[in-house]
Amino acid sequence: MKTFCGRANPTSGALDWVEESEEYDYHQEIARSCYADMLHDHDRNVKYYQGIRAAVARVKARGEKVIVLDIGTGTGLLSMMAVTAGADFCYAVEVFKPMAEAAQCIVEKNGFSEKIKIINRHSTDVTVGPDGDMQMKANVLITELFDTELIGEGALPSYEHAHQNLVQEGCEAVPHRATVYAQLVESELLWSWAQLQPVEVEGARLAPLPDVSRCAGAHSVCDIQLSQVSPLSFTPLSPLCTMFSVDFSKPVSSAFRSHSSQFVAQSGGRAQVVLSWWDLDMDPSGSIVCTMAPSWTYPQPKMAPWRDHWMQSVYFLSVERQVTEGEELSLTVCHDDYSLWYSLRSHSQQDPQTDALPSRPCCTCQAHLVWTRPRFGELNDRRRTENYVSALRSVLREDSVCLGVSDGSLLPVFAHMLGAKKVYSLESSRMSKQVIEQMLEANSMKGGVELLEIRPEQLTTNDLGAEQISVLMGEPYFSTSLLPWHSLFFWYCRTALAGLLRPDATILPCSASLHMMAVEFQDLWRIRAPCGTCEGFDVTPMDEMVQRSLDFHESREAEPHPLWEYPCRALTQSAEVMTFDFTQCLPQRPISCQGSLPFIRMGRCHGVALWMEYHLTDDITVSAGLIGPISEQGECEWSRHRKQGVYFLRSPWESSGDGRAAVSYSFTFEPTSGDIKMDFSIESQ
Template sequence: MADMKTFCGRTNPITGALDWAEESEEYDYHQEIARSCYADMLHDHDRNEKYYQGIRAAVARVMARGEKVFVLDIGTGTGLLSMMAIAAGADFCYAVEVFKPMAEAAQSIVEKNGFSDKIKIINKHSTDVTVGPDGDMQVKANVLITELFDTELIGEGALPSYEHAHQNLVQDGCEAVPHRATVYAQLVESELLWSWAQLQPVEVEGGRLVPPPAVGRCAGAHAVCDVQLSQVSPSSFTPLSPVCTMFSVDFSKPVSSAFQCHSTQFVAQSDGRAQVVLSWWDLHMDPGGTIVCTMAPSWTYSQPKRAPWRDHWMQSVYFLPTESRVTEGDQLSLTVCHDDYSLWYSLQPNSQQDTQAEAPPSRPCCTCQAHLVWTRSRFGELNDRRRTESYVRALHSVLRDDGVCLAVSDGSLLPVIAHMLGARKVFSLENSRMSKQVVEQILEANAMSRGVELLEVRPEQLTRNDLRGEQISVLMGEPYFSTSLLPWHSLFFWYCRTALSGLLRPDAAVLPGAASLHMLAVEFQDLWRIRAPCGNCEGFDVSPMDEMVQRSLDFRESREAEPHPLWEYPCRALTQSAAVMTFNFTQCVPQQPISSQGSLPFIRTGRCHGVALWMEYHLTDDITVSTGLIGPISEQGDCEWSRHRKQGVYFFRSPWQSPGDGRRQVSYSFTFQPSSGDIKMDFSITA
């Protein structure tokens, strides 16, 4: 019988067409491996060293009691912590890993290091593991090692896993590494961070666009906002509280996954608007708390440059359900609640504590739909005054008194702004019912429902009847689409413009009129670690993991760029930035491919880890909006990146050394395929 092929339909984010691609378990396997960030964890020397110290101490305590040491390692990953336990003197280790490719990698690594007789890899979820003569484990463990944590500490199901382990898999009074976790929080006022949660009023030509009341009252999305807080300057927020200890979890004792609340009282340090809670946690690897692995941002350190970098664990930003005024000296109470997977915060005066104890704060839930339609970075983009001013100036230059505008962007304020600037009629295509309803709320709040008509229809299906017989004089877009991951995915606007060409006046203006793809060769301060081979980690050979990741990368048809928010990941420019490809939106998408080749000389010394890529949109001949670099490159090569969009990063398989004398250069080749919307790219070093 012939093998059955499976085909999966996906909407192409650039062309908008439904593409059918052959799928297989093999493809999914390699995709999972290629996207894994185990290299980041293996390169985290601070994490590994603290775990090793804690494991040696725990094993020594059990041995000192005259007991054999049986270890349970939940979420073993590469098997590194299990090997540490055996090297520390443990008698046997049960290493549990639910993800099959990682369990296979762990088995290879354990065998390569000669530990296969003392480490058993169990490819199951820990809650399915059994103990007994015929079970997965022969005996219950007296040392519990785990790495089940995420940025929010408990988001990967740590509490239910610990709860089950203490009930079924470990002995009473077992040693645990880590021994304890402690969660910290700080209440702040921050215009920058609050702009990621609430739509702010927009000033347009003396008029004012106000957010809908329902959006202002909404508690927002419940999901945590995880960021590299070290890259959020302390000058961008005002602390209203000290750093507060919110709660601790002792992992050596039975753990509960039930709903809980914890409150901390403090005196307000300054006047301000209570808006945002910054949060992070520490792992105490031993009972005495002498071995600590902290997630605190670098600006809490006396020497910030000594703060360890990690991307698998970052810091958390929580937005309060509503902002409130506080005065220096106020007695306040900050409350954190959690279920088995997530945390949320609330603020009350001390006088309300008794009431709060009877009715704990409910988990935030979006009721306005805006927080379901717009991401946090999208909120920030819509609240960017300078960016809005660029669009206002550009619209001014193309609008006519009898102008009829058509907007093509998801959940955009452009149609509202065009109406405020005097457009006779404005139509807007919305890609989803929910997005349409959010914009309808904005129109209603600003009494503009008659001036702007929202159409839930695909561009190629739009007819003149939908436009009430009108011809479009201005086709506009930011462009922004919720389906875009990489910067050039917003070229979907170009395909929409092509589909709509028959509805445009011969002299219609298209805004933006063009876009350009830009590149820059860079040296990353830390981001390179997520793709760097590990080879040896704390004295253990983990090269089978490197080999598996490389095979997975080779399995893909071509190497690809990845989306990353570069404002969170500092890098140095080793070349000048350059526009490497231009797309003319005043014309339809061409039939033939567009190609571009060239080279950029290295002008600064450093290790070139890859290329940063972004789009710039030329609204008019003299007004450009960048989704990448937003300021000049410093003399040292430091870059300032837009916080609103992710940039593309193409990692080289191994770093290239830049002499910085201009004699070596990075050569590039780009090809845009109109039929698929793909941009193929290739790079090399030339003398």
């Protein structure tokens, strides 16, 4: 039986009906997950195996049979470690059915099926007894239920239920404990992701919404590769604080908790951001430690293990405050069963009887619901704003009638400030419209921009006061975009609005171009590397069926990644491979191009990086990819505001850098679907 699901096409804006059959390959969902990254995490695997062997040995030393409960078994790796270490039996719980089926195949292939039972349930539904899923309670509890925020995957409720129902009192736990650390910092870079800064346009100041500066912001954690945030971009105001620990060998509570750490400010500045990460002690003595600390905390940063399934967290204080060196302060972390949040107080002003703990952050200004954190950073990028203002200044006239097509954009506001006769803006959502309305009102510009919550194809001359558009502008930015070329939705809008444009209308940007280059990734390649074996433990974790699906390249698709977080080296020159002329309507026929780029640097080519550049005018270009020249060694600097596209090659290619080999490419843009089909191959001379 086949069913169809309606999905909005991010490029064309159309509603596509996608066929979904009962035979849908969920292994592709596994392929897109972090399983490959975890299996390649040598540090994690070694530390887990060491902790498991030690726990099994402690139980055996007491003369007991070792019965293991592995919650969230995934591929079954930790269960196989336990049996290899001498466990008598292991109950491996996995709620995701396709993954449980894969784990069953993997366990059987490695000869562990007699000692490992895969249970396809949520752990809170598992029963113990003669007719239950488990014959007896376990005396060793093994879990990998953690995310970047430690508890975001429901670790606390799962542990709470396990201790009440599934494990013996005084059980061994691997990991034994987790400890959360935090550091208070001032950082213009990080703070730009949370609050809108004032903007200068032609000597006038566009002030941010007062409600935004008082808002606690988005409730979701900001998880990033903090190793890629240079210590030069922030000033530590506190030492590294130990906030709290959780002992997993004892009953765990998922109830609300708060923990405070008192410290003396080590420097003065604006308290804005809290950096946070955690450690896992795999044994009670704390001699086997798996840490999430960023690389710049290591004496030798290059020795830090890389992982993408666990990163570091950035938390934003609801309001920045000035602190002075030597001031006594208290940093408080609160958590419910799934989230953490932080607050700062002066130690001298605290009164336990009257000071209420802050509730979980929740956006009250709507701006944090309209703009993502990278989008805040983009809006706060002064150089980028100057480019757009310069481009607008060069095309606007006193009689200009402007129409903006982007989501939650400030371009229409800039056009009004630059003296356009009339400015309209199409907004994709009511919430976005309300945020821009509030900004206009806060800056006494109400009525300066007319906001229209309407689709481009529905717009008529009546909506424009019977006038025609002389300047159609966009950044372009759309909240539905995932891949770089999804912003070509602007072209579809421009085509739908063709009948409302003056014959001499200016389109800004006038064109866009797709760029590419072959790259060697420092670490990102691990997330798509084959998983025939597991680093740090001698088993074959993937059967052939699962391995084929984990070889994500079978789909032949690019995927979005913020490359500023994932360093890479350019092995070829960068090249403009396709151009999209916005001054013309969308073509009826596909656009195709082919070519090749010779390898000019030695290295291992893992794939191709792809990005868009927007040509606002003939001489002003804004890049959503590379933002500086490539160094002699091939190092690249990437925009932090947008994700770039990455196309992983089926197998890495060793480049000698002598130009005798090249990456050949073929691109086809399909106007009817909005897709860009691409193919790459390596050719040697």
